[in-house]
Amino acid sequence: MKYFVSIQRKKTYRSIVLLVCCFWGFLIFSQERSAIENMSWKGYDLRFRDSAQCFRILETAAVVAKEQLSRKDEAINYALTALAYRRFSNLDRFRGYSEMSYETASTTRDHRALAYANMVMGYLNTYIDNSTEGDALNYFLTAYRLFDRLKEYGVCARILSDVSYLFSPHDMVKCRKYAYEALRYAKLSAVPDNILHARLAVGSYLLELSNANHKYGQQAISYYEETIRIAEDYESQITIKSNIAIAYLNLATLEINRLDSVPENVFFYHIQKATDISRKYKMKSIYRNLMGLQGEYYQKKGRYDDAEEFYNRGLVEAAKLPYKDNNLMSEFYRSLKSLSAKRGDFKSYYHYDTLFIPYFKAEYNDKAQKMIQYADVKFETEKKKNQILLLKKENQLQKKNTLLGFAIAGILLIVLILLYLSFYYRQQYFRKTEDHLRQAQTNSELKLKLLEKESLESLTEKLSLERRLLQSQMDPHFIFNALGNIQGMILQNDQNNAVSYLGKFARLTRQVLEHSRHEFITLEEEILTLKDYIELQRVRFNNAFDYEIHCDKDVEVQSLIPSMLIQPSIENAIEHGLKPAMSERQGCLVVSFSQNDQKHVIICSVMDNGIGLTESKRRKNRDSHVSLANTITHERLAVMSLENPHTGFSIRENAEGGCTATIIIPIFS
Structure with a gap:
């Protein structure tokens, strides 16, 4: 069981972290914002502290955008509203506002609106098909290209980081390509938040590589140590503090896989640093995972009593969360069952199994419910897509019919004009032909003389310069x-x-x-x-x-x-x-x-x-x-x-x- 917050292994947490990181990057880097866009951002930024106020401000911004007939600001407002609903797992409204953002942006030629719309559609399509074969990748890359034209390097870095996760672990070559490209853009932005986020994407690639081949383990550890040094140097400038803790957690995870070569005090130093950060910034989800990670470490070391203590402490911390995480609770109890089996303590095994079963059922029900929600989102999205395609075909057919009518009328008009011109110019042709030929001949002779004169002057100047050049050599x-x-x-x-x-x-x-x-x-x-x-x-x-x-x-x-x-x-x-x-x-x-x-x-x-x-x-x-x-x-x-x-x-x-x-x-x- 792995209790570290690994972006490439924890899909749900990864998506949340990436979304938060990406839009903090937007908040820091976006330039040339309108007042309406700033208002929308103000509301979106309240999603963690005051959800009611968040949606009130977003709705007000939407009304102002409509009153001012600003389709660009409407599209951006819809995108931020969609992502706010995604934060609260309201998939129906998330899908609805995402599609409204895309449809509104499509009626404009504004790159900024299209960038927002394509990005939010990328996140929507990760629910439908979280692979490189789906539409999510195309939406993300379109958004990246648009922001690249706007020279929004920080946003480009975050989008490419998200793209690298789509390729992990089935295509590590492209995963590496996009992760390092994200790091290049992050360095261009010169903002610590973006650099740390991109370095985590590269670290995720190295972590996956070390899991497949242990010879890359030391390289991954060295990379995370450098990432931590950068994070500590710029801690005050980093907005998303959880990324600092994630760096420590992933480093500790790598060290668990190399118990023979990593001293115990080094491992617990990194655990303590992550603990301090999670307590300092009140990140309960990080703290509870620390308990599980330490339990796993003691279990591998054969110190079963210490492992049991930390697993139970993890259960206590998980119970304190404002939401119920059945998956995490079942994982803790599953680890306690495994620990009891290794110790031969079947009484404890039965006790933990009894506690495990309700959470396992709830976990199964949660997964089933999510699958139903995802299937519903996929169905509605595909239905909407088919409707859009049908409307496009109808519009294309209507345009073709209209163009055909205009073309026939145009052809008839052209024929009439040509007949008239033919009759008129036929009378004038023979009389003016001779004058035209004489004038053309005169013009040709003048052009020829002018070209000869220019050529001779150019040649004379060139020969003179070359002669003087040879004389000077x-x-x-x-x-x-x-x-x-x-x-x-x-x-x-x-x-x-x-x-x-x-x-x-x-x-x-x-x-x-x-x-x-x-x-x-x-x-x-x-x-x-x-x-x-x-x-x-x-x-x-x-x-x-x-x-x-x-x-x-x-x-x-x-x-x-x-x-x-x-x-x-x-x-x-x-x-x-x-x-x-x-x-x-x-x-x-x-x-x-x-x-x-x-x-x-x-x-x-x-x-x-x-x-x-x-x-x-x-x-x-x-x-x-x-x-x-x-x-x-x-x-x-x-x-x-x-x-x-x-x-x-x-x-x-x-x-x-x-x-x-x-x-x-x-x-x-």
Whole structure:
């Protein structure tokens, strides 16, 4: 016998807890509510404290909604009224108001009303068929999609939690899928109530998994321990305190199944915590289950006297409940009978069996009564559904007949109009045909000339930009100096370095020419080209500067970027930053790459410890040389910004000296 409050095993209690949790989430998260909807919520929130006042306020809200002709608020009010009657097990009114909510919402196009209506219909259909094959799942998923559009993440989390329970335990793959998806939405909502509720759904999945395979037991225990830590940290912000106790109860249940590996003091610590919470918040239904859970623990340990004591204490607590739970009473007596049989105490067995029989009969009668009620709800719902389908078919047939009449009248009207137009335009056709043809020919010639002009201008601009781009990639001074260095090495008979340097120069030249023919290259290819270029520059300047190239770990080096976009900035850093300062200190060049997936860009920064931007501009004023690198980089990025507005180029002076050029490059794959 299991006395823990396990959501996936206790269908009735599970439904109540889920319903309360789900609508507390609505109360916390719903936005853009009307005054009528707030009034309905005010009434619904009184269902536990003052049922009479609860229904008075709901009825008043319904009257106001009708007076204001607000079909949306009517549908929401009906949904909350239905759920209030469900709280008091009035299935007839629960069904009636649920169907009224759905019918009213169907006459509107309001997503909020439809979300409420579909959700309450989901709960109604759990009475008809509490499986994934019934209509409940479709209603729940429809409600989830509607609330997702409204960005009600907390509500989405609770609906998906309910859906995960529908799949347990017959389809654990989907149970896991919806439970973890519910947890993702709960984290987006950042509200402790929603997070705890979703974590209980995931915990329910793990609990069921550990029952089927004990190797998952420790994983489930660790998960519940983490859930409890979260619940304790945010206890003051959690509205549904029973969820905290449920977490402790389920953890204790897992520990009962692993008696050999869980110390007794740990088990009773969790029991005591659940007891404290149930007493603090007056949760009698939780407290009575604690008695049964401890009795089960002592029974497994062979401490039958202690087990009997807790079973009897559970009976006392159950008798204090404001309602009579025959199922729970029969379970307690059944456990006492089993305990007496194990002890060989047949006198006690007879005594408990005598007390057990009336509750067993009452339990059987309750189940039979519920089955009759559920069957009645199912019959009425199916009857209503068939009536709706019949009305839909009749409406469709009526619409078809109406449309057919309109279609025939329309066709006759069109025929008359066509006959008239044919007669009129036949007279005008031959006279105007020649003018139309001439005008069309003139327009075509003008369009052709305009297209040719635009194409030529676009091509000219593109060729001009590409020409200037190629000019900026390989500085003539760099090529001249590189060839001079090779010549010097050959004259000094330094054949190894000459061959190596010549190979790098040839490879770099080939890469630059090859990349110039491609609009995009991979970041990896760009980095290899930059390394060759920098190495040649270091040899050119007798290793007067060092360099580093860094890539963050999240940078995808196979991403496609525009070719030949970074090298001009590196050339500027060497020529105008590092070169003038080489006589004073060892230069340093750092090239870094990072990636922003949200903006779909790669951020490249080129940093040097040269003479700085201010000094470089001052010296340029005395120098006739004009650098095209920055201008062309700006122009190219300006063109690319039409597709990705996050692209950009900037240069700033470092506080410790030198400059940093930042290029925000769009990713094209």
